[in-house]
Amino acid sequence: MKKSNIIHDLLLFYIPLTLLVAFAVFPYLWTFLTSIKPDTELYTSTVRYLPQHPTLKNYVDLFQKSNFVKNMMNSFFVASVTAVISLFVSVLAAYAFARFNFKGKIYFMVSFLLINMFPAVLLLIPLFVIMRKIGLLYTPYSLMVAYSTFTIPFSVWLLTGYIRELPVSLEEAAMVDGCSRIQAFFRITLPLTVPGIVATGIYIFITAWNEFVFALMFTNEASRTLPVALQTFIGQYDIQWGLLTAGGVITTIPVVILFMLVQKKLVEGLTAGAVKG
Amino acid sequence: MKNIWSKSAPYLLIAPALLLMLLIIAYPIANSIRMSFLKYILFKPKDVEFIGFANYINALKDPVFRQALVNTVLWIAGGVFFQFFFGLILALLLNRRFKGRGFIRSIILIPWVTPGVLIGLMWKWMYDGNYGVINDILVRLHIIQNFIPWLAKSQTSLLAVIITIIWQGVPFFAIMLLAGLQAIPEELYEAGKVDGATGWQAFWHITLPMLKPTILVSTLLRIIWVANSVDVIYIMTGGGPGYSSLTLSVYTYMKAQKAMDFGYASTLAIYLTLMLSAIAFFYIRNLNLKEVR
Numbered sequence: 001m002k003k004s005n006i007i008h009d010l011l012l013f014y015i016p017l018t019l020l021v022a023f024a025v026f027p028y029l030w031t032f033l034t035s036i037k038p039d040t041e042l043y044t045s046t047v048r049y050l051p052q053h054p055t056l057k058n059y060v061d062l063f064q065k066s067n068f069v070k071n072m073m074n075s076f077f078v079a080s081v082t083a084v085i086s087l088f089v090s091v092l093a094a095y096a097f098a099r100f101n102f103k104g105k106i107y108f109m110v111s112f113l114l115i116n117m118f119p120a121v122l123l124l125i126p127l128f129v130i131m132r133k134i135g136l137l138y139t140p141y142s143l144m145v146a147y148s149t150f151t152i153p154f155s156v157w158l159l160t161g162y163i164r165e166l167p168v169s170l171e172e173a174a175m176v177d178g179c180s181r182i183q184a185f186f187r188i189t190l191p192l193t194v195p196g197i198v199a200t201g202i203y204i205f206i207t208a209w210n211e212f213v214f215a216l217m218f219t220n221e222a223s224r225t226l227p228v229a230l231q232t233f234i235g236q237y238d239i240q241w242g243l244l245t246a247g248g249v250i251t252t253i254p255v256v257i258l259f260m261l262v263q264k265k266l267v268e269g270l271t272a273g274a275v276k277g
Numbered sequence: 278m279k280n281i282w283s284k285s286a287p288y289l290l291i292a293p294a295l296l297l298m299l300l301i302i303a304y305p306i307a308n309s310i311r312m313s314f315l316k317y318i319l320f321k322p323k324d325v326e327f328i329g330f331a332n333y334i335n336a337l338k339d340p341v342f343r344q345a346l347v348n349t350v351l352w353i354a355g356g357v358f359f360q361f362f363f364g365l366i367l368a369l370l371l372n373r374r375f376k377g378r379g380f381i382r383s384i385i386l387i388p389w390v391t392p393g394v395l396i397g398l399m400w401k402w403m404y405d406g407n408y409g410v411i412n413d414i415l416v417r418l419h420i421i422q423n424f425i426p427w428l429a430k431s432q433t434s435l436l437a438v439i440i441t442i443i444w445q446g447v448p449f450f451a452i453m454l455l456a457g458l459q460a461i462p463e464e465l466y467e468a469g470k471v472d473g474a475t476g477w478q479a480f481w482h483i484t485l486p487m488l489k490p491t492i493l494v495s496t497l498l499r500i501i502w503v504a505n506s507v508d509v510i511y512i513m514t515g516g517g518p519g520y521s522s523l524t525l526s527v528y529t530y531m532k533a534q535k536a537m538d539f540g541y542a543s544t545l546a547i548y549l550t551l552m553l554s555a556i557a558f559f560y561i562r563n564l565n566l567k568e569v570r
Contacts, residue, residue, distance in 0.1 A: 017370045017381075020363065024385045024448065027399045030410055034402065047413035089293040096290035100283075108291060115302055117557060119505045121529040122546040125312065125539050126305035149301050152294055181286070210392035212508045217534050227394040231512065234398075241402055248395040259390045263383050271456030 035059070035245035042241055058246035067221075068247065071229040078143045078225060079208035083201045085144065086151040091197060094159035095185065099168070109160075115153040120213050123149055128217055138220040146214040151204045158203070158269045162196030163189065165272075199262040199269065206255045226251045309543045317540035332544035342545070344520045345528040348435060349504065349552075352524050356442040356503045357496060363443070364450025371451065372458045382455075385448045393445075397512030400441040404428050404513075431521035434514050438522050441509055446499060457491030458484070497560045501553055525549045 034042065035058050037051040062068050096102070097109055127146055131137040136145070166189065174184040212227040219228055230251065233244040259266075316328045336342045371382060388396065403411045406426030415421045427437040461484065469479045507530045510516060516523030516531060523531075526549055532542035 013370060013373065016366060020367050020370070020447075021381060021385060023444065024388065027396075027403060027444070028387065030403060031395075031399050043408055047408060047410055049410075089297060093291040093294040096287040100287035100290075102284075102287040105287070108295070112294075112298075115298060117501050117553060118302070118306070119526055119529075119546060119549050119553065121505070121507065121526050121533065121542070122309055122550050123302065123305050124530070125533050125543050125546065126308035127301070128533075129308065129312075129539065130305060145301055148297065152297060156294060181283070206390050210390070210394075212392065212394045213511075213530065227392045227508075230392075230394050230398065234512075239401075244398055245402070248398060252391055252395060255390050256387055259386070260383060263386065267386075267452055267456070271453055 031245045031248055034241055035249050037242065039242055058242040059250070062243055062246045062250065066229070066233075066243070066247075067224070068226075068229065068250070071224050071226050072250075074140060074219075074223055075209050075225040078140045078147070079205045081140075082144045082147045082151060082208045083204040086148055086155050086204050087197060087201050090152055090155035090159050090200070091190075091193070093156045094163055095189065097156070097160040098163035099171075099189075112153045112156050116150065116157070118149075120150075124214060124217065127214075131218065137218060138223055140223055142218045143208070143211075143214060143223075143225070146218060147204075147208045147211060151207060155200050155204060158200050159193070159196060161269050161272050162200075163193055166192050195265050196269065199265040202258045202262045203266055206259060209251075209255055309546060312539055313543040313547050315540045317538075317543075319537035319539055328540075332541050333548075335541070336544055336548060341520050341523070341528065342525075342548075345516075345523045345525045348520075348522065349524040349526075351435060352439060352442070353500055353504050355439045356446065357499050359439075359443045360446035360450050360499060360503075361492070361496060363447045365454055367447060367451035368454035368458055371455050382452070386452060387448075388445050389448050391445075393506065393508030394512055396441065396445055397509045400437075400444075400509075401428060401513045404437055428514050429518055431518050434518060434522040438510050438513050441513065442503060442506065445509070446503065450495060450499065453491060453495040454488065457488045460491075461487045493560065497557065500556055504549070504553055525552070 033049070033051060036054045036056065037048075038053055038055050038057060041048050041051055041053070093112075097105065123146070127142075127149075128137065131142040131145070136142045170188050170192070171181075171184045174188050175181065179187065209225075210227060211225075212231070215225045215228045216231070219225060224232075226247075230244060230247050233240050233247065313332055314327060314329060315325055316331070317325050367385070371378060403409055404427040406412070406424055406429060409424070409427075411427070412421070412424040416424065425433065427433045465483050465487070466479055469483055474482065504524075505526055507526050510522055510524060510527045511530065514522045516527045520528075525545065529542050529545040529549060532538050532545060536542075
């Protein structure tokens with residue numbers, strides 16, 4: 001009885017779980033291993049798995065020979081400003097959706113949801129033309145506008161969920177005690193929503209940090225962000241894999257750390273929407 | 278006074294978001310529709326002219342558009358189905374309590390926050406025809422005899438990019454489905470056990486029906502997301518070789534970004550939007566909203 005249980009567990013639980021986790025993790029492991037191998041170990045007739053002479057040369061080259069620091073600062077600037085602006089307008093709208101009943105509410109909410117579904121390529125072309133006309137093309141501001149098209153509707157949706165989870169009774173109690181609605185919002189609702197706001201903000205930051213499709217068309221050498229910089233390591237004839245994987249590792253580490261901090265809250269907000277509809 | 282304030286307050290609160298959306302989404306989309314009726318190539322500003330539905334008709338005659346359409350269907354169907362399949366398995370595995378579950382749950386979510394560009398590059402490197410680790414593993418397992426340039430062969434390029442998008446989407450599905458699984462009341466399984474249901478019967482008659490709303494919502498979200506995805510294919514194959522891995526969204530992007538043919542690209546983008554709206558409409562009609570709520 002006991003033995004068959006172990007075999008059962010092994011076949012139906014541990015082995016499939018290990019395989020799926022290995023499938024998920026392997027590409028990262030491989031990227032990291034590639035980034036610490038010298039070129040002589042990358043281009044060999046048989047693939048070598050572990051580096052024999054691990055080196056940080058690719059990382060040193062990355063910072064010395066490319067504009068990676070500048071690209072990183074561009075990415076940081078675009079992502080953080082996008083997050084702040086999106087959060088500001090989204091918190092207000094989310095509060096209205098979560099706490100008021102008003103005419104047309106359902107239509108407004110549905111339209112925010114539908115906006116999420118528009119293909120980026122639909123907005124890309126007109127935004128490019130508009131940015132060029134008003135002289136914002138190739139500046140970080142054009143990306144902030146482009147990213148707001150998807151970060152705002154998404155944040156409104158997420159934040160409405162977070163605010164709705166808070167008991168109304170707290171605000172009502174404050175209002176009975178003589179607080180105005182505005183005071184109740186700033187003293188009660190807003191502080192309680194902070195974890196949700198932080199999670200949403202970090203999600204916006206990550207999305208903007210990672211975005212490529214708009215960034216490739218809306219930036220030039222001076223305003224280039226990290227994903228576009230990574231792509232430029234693909235040369236006409238050869239790809240500098242060592243440099244590229246090092247750049248990939250550096251690009252991903254900050255967002256993974258940020259993501260880990262808010263992972264639980266974020267998943268909560270996302271799945272609440274899907275499970276409840 | 279107070280009444281007016283509380284009546285107009287919600288509108289004032291949504292006004293900034295709403296105005297911004299009108300300005301940066303509604304107005305550009307209107308522009309996009311207008312451009313789709315124009316002959317408009319960015320570096321030929323003198324040749325701009327109104328051509329009615331010519332772009333729309335040309336697209337239907339365009340063999341590349343047709344191939345992109347077929348590829349898009351395969352890309353969505355193959356990508357989303359296997360994301361769902363492996364996501365469901367992973368969710369069922371993670372629904373069990375075991376040591377390190379929290380850790381594994383956060384680890385497997387990393388692909389979700391990895392830049393699409395990096396995902397494309399990592400997989401391009403692993404698929405490499407000379408130094409790729411995937412070839413090496415397959416040769417060692419005696420599944421293939423010689424290294425195959427997966428991304429440079431028109432027979433395998435679409436399959437290769439679909440496998441990459443599956444890898445990217447499995448975690449998202451798993452986490453959504455896991456939340457759905459955890460919302461199923463334990464009593465149902467207990468009642469099933471009393472009635473003598475086996476594990477499989479419980480899965481078919483309790484788990485799947487209870488999970489249906491989550492499955493519908495998450496597959497719809499994924500279909501839209503996969504259909505709109507550009508970066509992975511753009512980086513890995515650029516839609517090639519030939520047009521063998523070109524999807525509609527990548528074709529649109531290439532027409533805009535490389536050829537700067539904004540009139541035709543706008544038309545392609547509108548076709549894509551119409552196609553997605555049709556899918557969403559079909560889904561929403563068949564999705565009993567009351568059941569979801």
